[in-house]
């Protein structure tokens with residue numbers, strides 16, 4: 001007795017990973033439907049050993065389906081999530097549309113799995129922004145031990161966070177740099193991304209911050225603790241997969257760097273790789289394709305009484321999106337939609 005599962009956005013970066021991870025983790029699937037826009041009708045996508053043909057989301061009937069993992073962007077989600085939810089299919093959404101809705105739980109299972117039961121208000125559960133997901137996994141055990149007052153984070157975000165068009169732009173611009181007859185002007189990004197870094201993700205807000213930075217603030221408060229103060233600078237870097245974050249925290253109680261390392265080592269979803277030698281840390285290239293949030297460079301910040309700094313990397317398409325969504329589906333199955 002398994003579940004009838006829909007993946008909407010199955011031709012995209014996140015949707016393809018959702019199918020991979022459902023198969024890798026042997027999620028109990030009785031039936032699976034891969035959906036995308038009409039443009040991709042019949043496109044083949046992999047699900048473990050099987051090949052699925054994508055169906056048109058616009059004409060799909062969600063009646064009788066248990067869960068739908070959505071990775072289609074906010075505009076399409078606005079149209080289709082209420083249709084699925086109304087048909088009795090629980091939507092696990094990757095867009096930002098419902099994240100700040102008080103009637104929709106925003107879940108990172110390692111951090112706030114108990115909040116999942118709030119799903120029944122709208123039949124929708126939200127998945128956080130990729131940069132928030134890995135951050136709160138790292139912050140939670142340190143907050144439980146020492147009470148985090150303030151976080152300063154700078155992100156180094158890969159282009160896959162901007163979808164398949166973002167990856168194509170980096171690839172084509174990189175090639176064009178070596179072939180002066182080609183010109184690949186910025187389209188998905190605001191400036192050249194090849195051999196460059198761009199301190200701007202999502203739209204600007206009135207206070208000079210960007211929406212991506214605001215999301216990290218609002219989502220950390222909703223998932224972990226509204227009393228935590230956070231300031232972020234979000235930067236796009238020419239890396240295909242894997243987001244890096246340089247994190248500084250100030251805690252209520254003193255937390256020794258050795259104890260912090262031990263706490264993080266024991267915490268769910270985290271791998272500590274922290275040798276103070278050449279290469280004794282994890283970079284995006286190594287985390288791509290992995291499930292864990294990797295923590296390195298843990299050290300005391302001696303400029304304040306109770307400060308720690310560390311480096312955190314994770315696969316943004318996995319923990320930052322598809323893996324977290326599948327973990328939500330697993331939690332939902334265990335706690336609410338029991339089968340068998």
Ligand SMILES: NC(=O)c1ccc[n+]([C@@H]2O[C@H](COP(=O)([O-])OP(=O)(O)OC[C@H]3O[C@@H](n4cnc5c(N)ncnc54)[C@H](OP(=O)(O)O)[C@@H]3O)[C@@H](O)[C@H]2O)c1
Pocket residue numbers: 008009010011012013014015035036037038039040057058070071072073074076094095096128129130160161162163164165316317320321
């Ligand atoms: N990438 C990340 O790191 C990340 C992390 C967290 C959350 N997210 C969120 O996940 C969502 C998908 O991101 P992505 O990176 O996978 O984007 P992507 O690679 O551009 O893929 C977008 C997917 O959505 C489908 N789609 C778009 N408009 C549609 C419509 N009107 N009807 C049906 N299907 C439609 C596309 O189908 P076609 O191929 O047919 O166009 C494609 O399958 C976004 O909301 C994004 O914000 C992404």
